[in-house]
Amino acid sequence: MDESELIKGIQQGDHRSFQTLVDTYQRKVVNTCLVIVHNTADAEDLAQDVFLEIFRTAGNFRGEARLSTWLYRIATNRSLNHIRNKKRKGFFQSLEETFTGGKNRNSEISENGDDQPDHRITDRQRSDLLHRAIDHLPEKQRVAFTLNKYEELPYQQIAEIMEISLASVESLIHRAKKNLQEQLYECYRKKCV
């Protein structure tokens, strides 16, 4: 079943077309959300919201862009909104903790290597460090970098998803890599893992 048939089926409320869409894109959509939110349960909930939105608004799809471009765009926008809301909540929570004397959580890359000299770094620690470094990238750099690195999308499709020029995508990914390298070097220098 090709894309236009799939969309036509969904627009007509055909359950099987919708299931085919979900089966085809579930992994991609969950992964896109997961890379931004770093939590499997949240990523799956968001991915479900993405498919619900497609189900609800399939009638508006005009076929100018690829279906996957539409899915990726909704997935990144919803994930970014999710962490923006979480940050806002976190801000008020930390304010509350400041006033109630609770612990103030800090997501900055911390130095904790001194008390653990000469230890082997586990994959889990490496992954946490990488996520924190990616989270510190400005939003557009983060989206362009993760779509390219995790989803292996070509620059042209990233440009379509983000609705920016190809040159902007190149520049965003270049700056993202430079930023990541700097952050990882700082961590390496200070033995943060």
Add this chain to the structure above:
Amino acid sequence: MKCKTLHKDLIFYLDNELPIEKRKEIERHLEMCADCRNFYSFLQAEMQIIGKEKNPEPSPFFFTRLSARIDERPDFRQQSLWNRVAQPAFFSLILIAGIYGGLRFGSHASSGAIHQTSSSSVQLLNDFESEPIESFLLDQ
């Protein structure tokens, strides 16, 4: 090449995005500088994490949960039905009623000759008569 210069390009070296001379320069430096070699291994291991995290196993109950969410929100189905069928039908009905009303009013106004003061609006309404109704529907 200084260590600092190398640290700026190492990630591009890893991604094979540097010209051959620059690559060679970096390789020569890495051979003789243990600290940069360590950082190179560190950076490489970090970037390899991406490959390990790619494509997580999909949840087996994903679609079941999704279907349940659609079923518990009947407005989703109704909305799609409304968009597909009811909405165009509703607007077509309004359009036809409007055209019909206009034609009736137009013919009344021109034949009745009760008040000829607003002749320009009568002229405008009479124009409708000369155009077939189908063309309005085709434009939609």
